[in-house]
Amino acid sequence: xxxxxxxxxxxxxxxxxxxxHMPDHPALLQSFxxxxxxxxxxxxxxxxxxxYWQRNLDGKLHSVKLATQGLIAPAEVRLVAAELRLx
Numbered sequence: 001x002x003x004x005x006x007x008x009x010x011x012x013x014x015x016x017x018x019x020x021h022m023p024d025h026p027a028l029l030q031s032f033x034x035x036x037x038x039x040x041x042x043x044x045x046x047x048x049x050x051x052y053w054q055r056n057l058d059g060k061l062h063s064v065k066l067a068t069q070g071l072i073a074p075a076e077v078r079l080v081a082a083e084l085r086l087x
Contacts, residue, residue, distance in 0.1 A: 003037060006037050007037065007070075007071050009039075010039060010040075010070075011037040011038060011039050012037065012038065012039070012040060012068045012069055012070045012071065013035070013037060013068065013069050013070075013071055014035065014036060014037065014038040014040075014043065014045075014046060014066065014067070014068045015033065015034070015035045015066075015067045015068075016033070016034045016035075016046055016064050016065065016066050016067075017031055017032075017033055017064070017065040018031070018032040018033075018034060018050075018053075018061065018063075018064050019031055019032075019061075019062040019063045019064075019065075020032065020053075020059035020060060020061050020062055021059055021060045021062055022059060023058035023059050026060070029062055030059070034046070034049060036049075038068070040068055043066070046064075046066075050064070
């Protein structure tokens with residue numbers, strides 16, 4: 001499926017900051033930024049990625065911060081209180 005088709009199906013640009021413990025130094029945290037189109041509120045793409053991380057990578061997850069933004073939205077309408085014309 002193309003990105004445009006996914007956006008029309010209400011997928012949104014999703015960015016996650018993933019903090020994880022470094023495998024060799026568990027007391028230290030490292031940051032990883034992940035970004036993809038995903039569907040709120042269940043975020044299936046991010047969930048699959050985090051499941052993969054926990055099964056296959058050594059760095060234990062600490063926390064995930066999430067931000068999302070719809071890229072395709074209805075036009076914003078503003079009402080005008082007055083109209084001035086110059087001739």
